[in-house]
Amino acid sequence: MLFHRIFHGCVENFSAELLPSGWLSCIIAGTILTVRSLSAQYSEAEQTADPRTSSVVDSSAALHATAYTIARGHQMIPYEEIDLTPETREQLASFAKDVEEFRREGPLDPVSLAKLEEHFRASHVYHSAGIEGNRLTLQETALVLKEGLDISGKPAKDSIEVKHLGEAFDYLHTLAAQSHTIRESDIRSLHSLLIGNDPNLGPGEYRKVGVIISGSEHRPPEPLEVPSRMETLVAWVNQNLGKEPVVVSTVAHHELAAIHPFKDGNGRVSRLLMNLVLLRRGYPICNIRRDDRPGYYDALSFADVGLYDPLVRTIYSRSADLFKEYVRIRTETKRTAEWATKWGVKEGEVLRKRETRELELWQSRMRQVFLEFQRAAELLDDKLGQIGLSFYDYKTEITFERYQQLLEKGQTDHANAFSITFRDERNGNQERFMLRYFHNFNYFPANLKVIPLELNYFEKLQNKYIRISDLNWKERVRVQAFYFNPDGEIVMRYYNLDKHQEAEIKSIKISEIVQWFYDDVLRNIFHLT
Secondary structure, eight states: OHHHHHHHHHHHTOOGGGSOTTOGGGOOTHHHHHHHHHHHHHHTSOOOOBTTBOHHHHHHHHHHHHHHHHHHTTOOOOGGGOOOOHHHHHHHHHHHHHHHHHHHTOOOOHHHHHHHHHHHHHHHHHHHHHHTTOOOOHHHHHHHHHHOOOOTTSOHHHHHHHHHHHHHHHHHHHHHHOOSOOOHHHHHHHHHHHHOSOGGGOTTOOOSSOOOOTTOSOOOOOGGGHHHHHHHHHHHHHHHTTSOHHHHHHHHHHHHHHHOOSSSOHHHHHHHHHHHHHHHTTOOOOOOOGGGHHHHHHHHHHHHTTOOHHHHHHHHHHHHHHHHHHHHHHHHHHHHHHHHHHTTOOHHHHHHHHHHHHHHHHHHHHHHHHHHHHHHHHHHHHHOSSEEEEEEEOOOOOOHHHHHHHHHHSOOSSOEEEEEEEEETTTOOEEEEEEEEOOOTTTSOTTSOOOOEEEEEEETTTTEEEEGGGSTTGGGSOEEEEEEOTTSOEEEEEEETTTTEEEEEESOOHHHHHHHHHHHIIIIISOOO
């Protein structure tokens, strides 16, 4: 059959051309015999059709898999030896120039950017989950992500997968905004979010069992090899992060999928890692589509044997598609601005009026926050005999200019909101907490245009306020920060005692945040029951 003819013919004519340059010196003499043996085995049985590979790619994978694995060992391919066609390199260079020119013009306006990224989020979740077999439509996926509903008539598992992948995608943007190197713990956290709390799937844990990738000639490493392979992968990514982003993201994606470090979710988490690399370099994400699946799997099979060009072209193409949307929105925005100017209406004035209304709404919500904390302090001060409480309003005036600074830069001068002092009447000890307006880009992505209220603690020995999240006893007071999202929902960032990590709660009430704070301080700091 065709498979065997191609395979056997390639073995008979085995030469240096079958491997990427630089690896031939590593081949040992037994390689050819092993490949011949595989040829004989494959001639005895027909290969069943599988969406992971086509017949031609099966033959290529069967030929190269053993030889290439022995040649390479457990080392990743050096960046300089990644072989791309001149056409691909030319496309990547042109794309890099276009992205750089676009970024020099500055970001899109916040409203357009928010809508665009919401669409990209739903699209990524729909396609990435769909590649793995999820049956929800794009509209159903968007509904689950926005409303948190389960879709009737579809397996509950599909809705749960979408919710989890949406949470992981949101965390991806948080990681992209941070300045530290990409870490194994980041990949584990992404996996934990997209898998959920099913202990059978080991969320965030490397597998301890052997696995097989259905339809692929590639065999992932044994469980004992996974930690070292992941360490090598992360080191390679950070070492090459400043090089061509599409190429680095391609190799990172393929290598993680090849290692298959987790029991489940490897495809989804590998695509998240791919997009983390792209976002870190200021590139649009890549949404590999459901209908790309056959060609996408073919490209992965070529990469299994060191031929990365097809996969690079796939990722470039889909990232470029999303980039065109950014360009389209900017073009339409400019056209609208020109039209408005023509009729004597300056876009800046319209924007100023809209942002002024947004400021007034935000100030109203902040007054509600102040009132809830102050009422609780006064009530507890009246009811508690052993502990006295006092509420202090810094009366900071958030002008329009300061409001804009908080949205764009995350901070401004005179940003303290209010403080609460607890006095232990038994021994005279005082503990003071202060909330200030501060957008910490290590926790909240830069493109999330919100103004969090961040909780701080007055450290008497250092005579200064320190963020609760930076204290070594932060688990005593779980509330770390909270903010109103663009939909008007309040979101709280807190320390999760069960998972021993920071997390967020959406659609929580202000009164609930107030109760969390006072309960934790009184119970864990002053030991009241």
